[in-house]
Amino acid sequence: MSGKGSSSYGDYSYSGSGTNDSGNHYCSRDYGNGSNSYHYSNTDGSYYYSNPNGSTYYNSGDGRSTYTSPSGQSYSSTSSSGKK
Template sequence: MPSDNKGSSYSYKSSGTNTEGNHYCARDYGSAAPNQNSYHYSNQDGSYYYSNSDGSKYYNSGKGEASYQPPSSSKK
């Protein structure tokens, strides 16, 4: 079973390229993970987006703009 850069094991759910030419990869971290179904997109325009297993989210526009949402934040 592969593991990510934090040592967490996962299995691949799906990956590929959508009709717009953007790459995606979905991973299953199992029931113990805060976000069991994480994924990332790498887009043709240079932007990319991660929804991580710990519940954090990261977006980079590819043009010098980025945002990060830590795992502890919650929208009310």
């Protein structure tokens, strides 16, 4: 993946993407100011985001998710529509 884009964190360029040995897709971005971000999309339906402000977000794919703020505070949620 190549090219440039912009987000709420500023302009970025794609610094890498592909599929790892487990079949999970990843994509990374370089914001040019020392900030980087990446995300994984996993074959089991889960996904993970690491944001340039230091926050992270993980969704298990079955209705559970966890957001961790830049200060390290975690917030979890569970959807009643997930698998039982």
